[in-house]
Amino acid sequence: MFSTSLRSTMCGYVSLEFLGKEITLVGWVKRVRDHGNIVFIDLKDRSGIVQIFTDKKELISIVKELRSEDVVQIKGVVRKRPENMINRDMKTGEIEVDLKELKIINRSEVLPFVLDDDVKAGEELRLKYRYLDLRRNCMNETLIKRSEIIKNIRDFLFEEGFVEVETPVMSKSTPEGARDYLVPSRIHKGKFYALVQSPQIYKQLLMVAGFDRYFQIARCFRDEDQRADRQPEFTQLDIEMSFVERDDILSLIERLMQKIFREIFKTELPIPFKRLTYDEVFEKYGSDKPDLRFDLKINDFSEIVKKTDFKVFSDSEYTGGIIFENELTRKEIDLLNDFVKSTGGNGITYLKIDDTTMTGPVAKYFKENPFNVKKGTILFISGKKKRTLEYLGMLRKKLASLKNLYDENEFNFLWVVDFPLFEYDEDEKRYVACHHMFTMPKKEHLDIISKEPLKARADTYDLVCNGVELASGSIRIHDRNIQKEIMKIIGMSEEELESKFGFLLEAFKYGAPPHGGIAPGIDRMVSLLLKKENIRDVIAFPKTLNGIGLMENTPDYVSEKQLKELGIKVVKDEKN
Template sequence: MRSHYCGEVDGNLIDGEVTVCGWVHRRRDHGGVIFIDLRDREGLLQLVFDPDRADLFAEAERLRPEFCIRATGRVRRRPDGTINPKLATGQIEVLGTDLTVLNASETPPIQLDDADGVGDEARLRYRYIELRKPRMQRHMQMRAQTTRVLRRYLDERGFLDLETPILTKATPEGARDYLVPSRTHPGQFFALPQSPQLFKQLLMMGGMDRYYQIARCFRDEDLRADRQPEFTQVDIEMSFVDEADIIDLNEGMIRELFRSVLDEELPEPFPRMAYAEAIRRFGSDKPDLRIDLELVDIADLVADAEFKVFSGPANDAGGRVAVLRVPGGGALTRKQIDDYTDFVGRYGARGLAYVKVNDAAAGRDGLASPILKFLSDEAVAGIMSRTDAADGDLLFFGADKAGVVNDALGALRVRLGHDLDRVAAGWKPLWVVDWPMFEWDDREKRWAALHHPFTAPVGDDAATMAEAPGEAMSRAYDLVLNGTEVGGGSIRIHNPEVQSRVFEVLGISAEEAEEKFGFLLEALKYGAPPHGGIAFGLDRLVMLMAGADSIREVIAFPKTQTATDLLTGAPGDADARQLRELGIRLRQTGGDGTS
């Protein structure tokens, strides 16, 4: 039906004939000549229709935005003064000799202009029109190019592209499962996979050696800008490897991806940082290294302070007192500081103490803060020295349980970096390594896996791990890019005794372990090889590469923050016959959720 995409027509085709198809982006009438900007996924092309062909000209006159058309014409150079350097096809145009309206269009409910002011609800309701925008076309093409590069890289290194089941069994992985009722087994349910984790381990036990999959995964959880109920991950597993093997291979893959898709050279090798160091310096296990602000511990300096807000956490083994120095932050207004105080409150902080440094050389007299009267001269001098505070700086303090301080000051650090234009240009990848095996869940009053229950501990002494869970280290690693976790993995447990002991530490009884993971524990008994892997969030990765603010920008048909599909109206009701076949009866609920 066409000979070229619009964006492919260039000066090499001058005096030649082309046939193009696409949508009318814009129509302009100039002095009896009609100009049509035709758009397809590859770009824009200017068509020209002269009035000397009355029938053709009349057909062109009835064109409106988003009409779908086919046009044939002769390529010619644009007249002097009409060249558009902003357009890839801006030096040429096509003089139309034939025109067919393939489908007319009503006035679109949203305009094909990114600055049209249309809300997210309309964009998702009419997603098929939103996808016609050049921005969305670029995002979808980048996504396709990304998976193409990743597949090629892994194929060339002996990986097998294998599928794992979508209908599977519910397993505890940190979020709620989507359940699917079984018609043939009344009262029982499949679960949609949160990840292919157990199946890819079973593939290693089956001798597949090197596996990958562009896998669809499902999690019924509260959503954020970088979360969706269904998402895609690049899933990788390898046998007879250690951490270095996996990190080196995948680092090379990400470097090749950025080189091929963005023409960007990432550092070689990527820097590595221990989990403990990341938390200490940045309050986060996914630090954005583009921001040059760091947390500084001062618990030892304020342990004897009269200010119980400081001395309490300073003398608590689970507490932390830290300072975030903001160069030039003394210029912040009281209202801005109050806004930041409200901001850290979202992370559990009960306040945000601060000190303005007016004259560092003057010591206490050069500082301004209501908390100074509670601090000794030695403490003040120690804080100033340890933070390298200078004239015009602002010091923000966090004092609470370590988790609250880390979350609050870590988030504040990122917020200030963006607000104060302290985010360096470029890409800053980082491997976060040396993760603890477990973390204590205060709400559940039990140990939880910091990665997942199948991550191998450092060392083979399962008994020691069980005796001191808080001291056990794991063989896990995460890849962080500009403050976003894009991939996470580990060496897996391949010993059934170690796996059983991990379940015990997590409070999973032998009966529950057998019910939920019996197939895995049995498989581990039959010569399971040492193995490990990693999974990359494809949506997050493409979002970063595209410079988008949300993964919805790089997913063709995303859902809302409430997991609703505005385009199709999903989720929807099931008819009575389907429910009867499934043995399901719905209870009526009141407006307050009571039945």
């Protein structure tokens, strides 16, 4: 299998089928084992490892000079291993190759770190020598699994009648969203392209063009503050469909995820997924991407505790609490309190209940037990409602982690629907789109989007799994007048919307169909499904948290000649 001019097959595919035959293999030396009168080479390539042996003196001396990661070509005869030497944990564990010839193709210097799965090297060193890091079996398998997932996605969508279309990567800079990566034009000095943050407008125009079902494995670019689960350039599965409503898209994605689980992970994923509104998840879980592997819910205790003499309770707009049915130790409560403070909160207070007995800092403010709790600990946070719910949401996750309340191997999928259409930006003193400005309002809210923007809900849907947002989508606006109204509500002038989006508004004049779409993040999805804590482990050549490519040393300076050709002058930062 996979024979070339230099090899008969790949290392991991040598089997009893080749017994007694002479074969040629190429690969990297994983290790040499010297047993005196006989030496062994573990030869590896992408497909696996095969054991080579020789007891011939003229070959032993050559083999002993090999070092890890030398590239060699060997010729030898496939033999069956003695019964007591069979390795059932190896794909090639029933055979070995009796070495006849060895050619050293390329030598390796001493490695900067050992290429074992339990690597001791720090991430920066691994990223600097990423081409070596990727030789490690676990990294190799991860990228192969990623490739298999993407193949499954493509196969499924082709079966569903989708057309794969590539859209431009260089577009124009538009307001909203993250900052753009700008590309200066040499021919049109002073003008810039922007690397696309997503193919959003292009895929909508493909619907206007009549393609009906489009997808693309799209590269996207966002110049935003980095987090552990973000990269400045990333990959998303971009999907758009015409003549659909929300349930059509949700069903498609559920069946796609079911196929991935069935064919890649050999397990059955139950569908349909649970659906909750944005308002429901925020009230119950303090997050728009809740982890439902555990059942801790937020309780609104505002009315109960406002009647007490405890000023934190009585003076606060909102008091919420999480009920833990078992007792928490003082050490655990202090740890949770410190955690909430570290996120910017004012900390927590608590009440321990055992039937009619109540203890804790606020116990003296309750003459009797007003809570529907027989036994357990209640953790309270008070303050402004939205922010307090967010703190409770973070506390909920921390408590679940502390007490091991969930199964690490479980995947709990959820659709969060009906997000707010707008939110108010206090810094900019204007309304901004909660998802993006191309999202269709719920039909029943079309009349209030201008009068009461914050009450309007959007026809949006996010796919969440284990507290991670995997995909975001919406039914789009296909009506020119509604689109212009939304743009004006978020503060765009007539001149600006025509300048930035005139081509889209023009397209809507010519029979735009109702359409909607969704864009699962490939990197984040693969990271979650393969249980990788670091998203960089599922990307071949990722950037650091600071957006630096340590291997190729990017970003880098360019010559004055290049800058002059582009009409650009660099203004140096005085701080540096």
